[in-house]
Every structure is written in C-alpha cells, then in structure tokens.
Amino acid sequence: MKYTLLGTAKTRAFRPLWLLEELEVDYEHQPVGPRSDEVRRASPLGKVPVLLADDRAIPDSAAILQFLADRHGAFTFAAGTVERAKQDAWTFRILDELDALLWTAARHSFILPEPARVPAIKDSLKSEFAENLSRITDDIAGPYLLGETMTVPDILLCHCGGWARAAKFPDPPEAFKDYTRTLRAREAYKRASALP
Structure with missing residues (x-):
C-alpha cells in the first residue's frame, strides 16, 4: 500500500508520522499547512493531517492512527475484544x-x-x-x-x-x-x- 501523509510535524500530523515511523513502512511526507491547495485537493475539510492510502483520503489523526494500526496489526488490540x-x-x-x-x-x-x-x-x-x-x-x-x-x-x-x-x-x-x-x-x- 502506498501512503502519503499531508501536514507538518508541528500539527496533529505528528501523531500519524510517529506511528508510520514506529511501523517502519514506506511513506511520503508532504509538510503542508491546513487549508493549503494540496490539502484541499485531498480533503474538502482543509484540515491536517490527511493520509492518502492508495490515493484515497483519510482525514483526522485518530482515524488515521487506528486505520494504520489495524492495517498493520500493531499498536492495537484486535477488534471485537x-x-x-x-x-x-x-x-x-x-x-x-x-x-x-x-x-x-x-x-x-x-x-x-x-x-x-x-x-x-x-x-x-x-x-x-x-x-x-x-x-x-x-x-x-x-x-x-x-x-x-x-x-x-x-x-x-x-x-x-x-x-x-x-x-x-x-x-x-x-x-x-x-x-x-x-x-x-x-x-x-x-x-x-x-x-x-
């Protein structure tokens, strides 16, 4: 899966950046600000972070964290437990x-x-x-x-x-x-x- 994380490390984007580093997966980081053209193209909310997972946008740091944890089976307990x-x-x-x-x-x-x-x-x-x-x-x-x-x-x-x-x-x-x-x-x- 290809990941691109939009948002600077001085925002809530730090959270998924940290987890991506913990997971040691390949990703691209675009340190762009909220309401930037890049962010608005990915998400009409205009907020950071946004994770592009195979070019599909996932906004919100908590949602991104849980998606990555579930996807890679790490830093989370199994759903339904x-x-x-x-x-x-x-x-x-x-x-x-x-x-x-x-x-x-x-x-x-x-x-x-x-x-x-x-x-x-x-x-x-x-x-x-x-x-x-x-x-x-x-x-x-x-x-x-x-x-x-x-x-x-x-x-x-x-x-x-x-x-x-x-x-x-x-x-x-x-x-x-x-x-x-x-x-x-x-x-x-x-x-x-x-x-x-």
Whole structure:
C-alpha cells in the first residue's frame, strides 16, 4: 500500500508520522499547512493531517492512527475484544477530555477571526485540562496506558502532553512526565520529531 501523509510535524500530523515511523513502512511526507491547495485537493475539510492510502483520503489523526494500526496489526488490540474496547475507551477519553480543550484554546488564540475570540475562556480550559490530566494520570496502568503494550491512545496522550506544554498549560503531574519520557525516548518518536 502506498501512503502519503499531508501536514507538518508541528500539527496533529505528528501523531500519524510517529506511528508510520514506529511501523517502519514506506511513506511520503508532504509538510503542508491546513487549508493549503494540496490539502484541499485531498480533503474538502482543509484540515491536517490527511493520509492518502492508495490515493484515497483519510482525514483526522485518530482515524488515521487506528486505520494504520489495524492495517498493520500493531499498536492495537484486535477488534471485537474487550482489550480493544478498553483501548477505544482511552482514545475517546483523551480526545474528549484533553484534545478538545487544547483545540478550543488554539481556536481562541489564533484560529478564529479576532472578533470571535474569547481569550478569557483559556483560563477555564486550562483548569479543566489540569483536573482531567490528573485523573488520567492516576489511571495509567504503566508503563503504557493499557500495561505492557503501547497502543494508539498512547500516541494521542503523549502528543496532547507536548501540545499542552507548548500552549503554556499547567505543568502535568510528575507521574505523567515519567510516562511521556518513556514514549519520547523511543527511536520512532525521535525520527518523527526531526521531520518538517
């Protein structure tokens, strides 16, 4: 299968870039921005990332991650198992309790037209994020979310941690820092981090 990943590593495109590196599959990376001509040709949403799999577009980082994991039988539990249900629950929890808050803060920082921005909302988002991350950290089985097996939601959670740091959200618990250090030490993470 031929893969092309659209999006710069400084966006949510980092997530599938990291997984592609973990899987050690051949792919082309086009470090283009949201709403660029290349992205709009692939997906009318205009958002990154977009994965072209045999020239068919798959938008959304979480969907791309799970597609790649399922396709290659790695970083995921099998569909229809209780373990997969628990994995999916983690994915949805991270997207709901962390990613959505970070995205809303970004929208009110630089994405929405200036008259539509409400900068004061960010204090509330940061407070809620900190509470959610504390509870999530308490539930990490260790060394990965579901124990000994690294899965898709580990990539999501680690990326949200880095995004929060860049967005100047509150410092995470020490146990969360330890968890992300383990993930950031992986060679695939380092290779993805070096991409444009």
